[in-house]
Amino acid sequence: EADIYQTPRYLVIGTGKKITLECSQTMGHDKMYWYQQDPGMELHLIHYSYGVNSTEKGDLSSESTVSRIRTEHFPLTLESARPSHTSQYLCASSKSDRGNTEAFFGQGTRLTVV
Amino acid sequence: KNQVEQSPQSLIILEGKNCTLQCNYTVSPFSNLRWYKQDTGRGPVSLTIMTFSENTKSNGRYTATLDADTKQSSLHITASQLSDSASYICVVSDRGSTLGRLYFGRGTQLTVWP
Numbered sequence: 202e203a204d205i206y207q208t209p210r211y212l213v214i215g216t217g218k219k220i221t222l223e224c225s226q227t228m229g230h231d232k233m234y235w236y237q238q239d240p241g242m243e244l245h246l247i248h249y250s251y252g253v254n255s256t257e258k259g260d261l262s263s264e265s266t267v268s269r270i271r272t273e274h275f276p277l278t279l280e281s282a283r284p285s286h287t288s289q290y291l292c293a294s295s296k297s298d299r300g301n302t303e304a305f306f307g308q309g310t311r312l313t314v315v
Numbered sequence: 316k317n318q319v320e321q322s323p324q325s326l327i328i329l330e331g332k333n334c335t336l337q338c339n340y341t342v343s344p345f346s347n348l349r350w351y352k353q354d355t356g357r358g359p360v361s362l363t364i365m366t367f368s369e370n371t372k373s374n375g376r377y378t379a380t381l382d383a384d385t386k387q388s389s390l391h392i393t394a395s396q397l398s399d400s401a402s403y404i405c406v407v408s409d410r411g412s413t414l415g416r417l418y419f420g421r422g423t424q425l426t427v428w429p
Contacts, residue, residue, distance in 0.1 A: 205358075241421070241422075241424070242421055243319075243404075243419040243420060243421045243422070244359075244404075244419040245419075246416075246417070291358050291359075293358070302408070303349070303361050303364065304361075304406075304417060306358030306359050306360070307358050308356070308357050308358050309356065309357065309358050311356070
């Protein structure tokens with residue numbers, strides 16, 4: 202069982218609200234990722250981090266922002282949620298190893314913006 | 316362009332039967348290929364990892380194959396169980412960057428009927 206946790210699991214909010222999706226891991230992994238996944242579709246990388254104070258945008262453009270102040274914590278923030286942000290958001294982490302690195306995933310946050 | 320294609324998109328089988336899922340990729344330079352199982356509403360969990368020099372690897376009732384020359388992989392499930400119902404995602408990692416970028420297929424949605 203992977204020690205990576207996301208909260209909340211489900212969130213329904215109104216348009217224009219500010220939200221933060223939480224992600225924490227207790228494995229001491231340097232690398233952390235945020236993916237967006239629509240039903241039946243592949244995961245798309247939206248943000249990643251190599252370590253504390255390191256954040257980069259991923260392949261899929263996203264209006265969200267992230268921060269990495271502590272190794273174990275990688276929150277994602279939407280300043281003004283819109284219906285187009287409705288999706289599942291998956292957080293993952295991995296060791297800093299260019300070899301056979303396994304990404305461990307959280308259970309995801311299903312976000313619905315109404 | 317680095318891509319991962321999976322087939323079939325969905326599959327329904329009866330409990331106890333075998334099935335094979337396919338994955339074709341164009342990711343280069345290739346590092347490794349993992350098969351993940353994603354239960355509904357949860358994050359993906361790694362089943363197997365295949366590196367360039369490996370042809371076959373088993374994990375219980377799951378057997379993965381890799382042909383690095385044709386850039387194809389398969390996941391064979393033996394004696395299926397109801398709990399095998401899930402999405403099976405092929406994930407290919409490159410070794411051309413520090414990140415070890417992960418490329419995701421769209422997954423094969425497997426349903427096992429009693």
